[in-house]
Amino acid sequence: MAVKEIFMDGKFIPAEQGVISVRTHAFAYGTGCFEGIRGYWNAEDQQIYLFRLREHFERLLRSCKILQISLPYTVDELIDISIELVRRNDQHEDVYLRPVAYKGDLIIGVRLHGLTDQYLLTSEPMGNYVEITGLKCGVSSWRRIDDNAMPARAKICGAYVNSAFAKSEAMQNGFDEAIMLTNEGTVSEGSAENIFLLSNGELVTPAPTENILLGITRDTIMKLAQREFGYTTHERIIDRTELYTADEVFLCGTGAQIAPVIEIDRRPVGDGKVGLLTSKLQELYFDVVRGKVADYRDQWCTPVYTQVPQPSAEAAS
Numbered sequence: 001m002a003v004k005e006i007f008m009d010g011k012f013i014p015a016e017q018g019v020i021s022v023r024t025h026a027f028a029y030g031t032g033c034f035e036g037i038r039g040y041w042n043a044e045d046q047q048i049y050l051f052r053l054r055e056h057f058e059r060l061l062r063s064c065k066i067l068q069i070s071l072p073y074t075v076d077e078l079i080d081i082s083i084e085l086v087r088r089n090d091q092h093e094d095v096y097l098r099p100v101a102y103k104g105d106l107i108i109g110v111r112l113h114g115l116t117d118q119y120l121l122t123s124e125p126m127g128n129y130v131e132i133t134g135l136k137c138g139v140s141s142w143r144r145i146d147d148n149a150m151p152a153r154a155k156i157c158g159a160y161v162n163s164a165f166a167k168s169e170a171m172q173n174g175f176d177e178a179i180m181l182t183n184e185g186t187v188s189e190g191s192a193e194n195i196f197l198l199s200n201g202e203l204v205t206p207a208p209t210e211n212i213l214l215g216i217t218r219d220t221i222m223k224l225a226q227r228e229f230g231y232t233t234h235e236r237i238i239d240r241t242e243l244y245t246a247d248e249v250f251l252c253g254t255g256a257q258i259a260p261v262i263e264i265d266r267r268p269v270g271d272g273k274v275g276l277l278t279s280k281l282q283e284l285y286f287d288v289v290r291g292k293v294a295d296y297r298d299q300w301c302t303p304v305y306t307q308v309p310q311p312s313a314e315a316a317s
Contacts (some may be wrong), residue, residue: 005088007081007121010072012088018120023106025115030158032102033063036254038126039086039095039304040290048086048095049291049301051254053079055216060099063154068112069101071119079302085123086304096126096255102157129255130193131176132282134262134274137190137251138175139240140166144188144211152188152211160192167191177251179243179264182211187238193251193259194218196233198277199242207235217252220300224284229277248275250282257289258282 006018026032035056039048057078064071073081082097104118142165145152150159170178170191178191187206189195194215196205203225206212225231243249247270249261258281260274269275284293291297 003089003122003124005085006123007085007119009118009120012085015122018122020104021106024102025105025107026102026157028108029103029110030156030161031067031112031115032100032157033060033067033069033155034098034100034157035060035063035155037082037097037099038254038257038289039091039097039123041093041095042290042292045291046092046305047291048091048093048304049289049297050082050086050097050304051289051302052216052220052300053082053302055219056254057099059155059214059216060101063156064101064117066151066154067101067156069103069117071101071117073119081121082123083302083304085121089123091123091125091304093125094127095123097121097123100157128257129253130251130259132257132259134260135176135251136174136263137177137179137249137261137265138170138173139243139265140169140178140180140191142166142169142178142180143183144180146183146211147209152213153208155213163191177259177261181240185240186210187240187243188212190251190253190256193253193256196221196250196252197238197242197246198248198275199246202234203231203277204234204236204238204242206238210237215253217254217257220285220288221252221258221281224281224288225277228284229280231277243269246270248278250275250278258285 003015005012037056039050057075099121103115105115145162166178180188182188188210189212222233243264249269251259260278288296291301
């Protein structure tokens with residue numbers, strides 16, 4: 001279905017009118033930040049559930065703070081705008097929301113201060129970002145950006161060139177996805193995903209100090225693993241060779257969801273098949289995000305439509 005409207009410059013406008021100038025500061029220098037938010041269609045409920053919407057906008061405002069961007073909206077207002085946009089687009093399928101806060105001045109010159117801050121939001125249909133039945137990954141020669149160079153804890157638009165280098169290198173070398181290391185040579189994350197390992201019965205993931213994005217899905221997995229399966233996730237330094245000896249590995253993120261890794265650097269992960277814990281987490285995750293688990297639906301899922309649509313007379317007949 002075509003996207004009807006977007007939100008830009010403080011109002012809802014036809015999607016085709018959502019353009020920026022080629023002179024825009026954020027276009028020239030990458031001076032913006034963004035979020036990726038999924039909405040999942042539940043056919044039984046005739047409902048789209050926007051997953052962990054509040055946490056995404058809280059992180060967006062943290063990214064804005066790092067970039068010296070000030071938005072005229074509270075988290076609650078950003079939530080309301082998002083719900084209204086999906087309703088205006090009359091979407092009844094899985095969707096992906098992309099809020100972007102950026103420097104909108106039409107000037108030449110690198111800086112963050114004294115510039116005009118702008119905001120836009122789009123909502124469009126989206127399926128799987130990466131394969132979710134088994135990825136073959138390669139450790140990238142491109143190192144993950146450092147917090148003192150380009151803070152990874154903020155979703156900075158320009159920083160994703162670092163990810164693009166790694167992703168293209170991986171795919172052009174015959175892999176599905178990249179795994180990136182820090183400058184010290186320890187595991188950081190995928191090109192646009194956090195990473196988890198199950199090793200010797202222990203669930204581990206790189207610590208926040210390993211130049212990772214503090215992922216919303218990462219946090220979700222840690223909570224689900226503890227509450228539902230009794231696994232406490234250990235955040236720590238992970239050496240590269242641990243990737244080769246792990247029993248299970250998976251990537252996660254709003255885009256990637258939960259994506260099992262079955263091979264790294266042409267070495268099988270475990271027995272080369274999707275692991276049991278990964279499978280259980282993946283199955284539970286998709287139930288949770290679609291609002292099928294009551295406790296998590298109330299906690300994490302924001303419904304778009306206030307009333308369940310009734311079947312038309314024609315459909316009923």
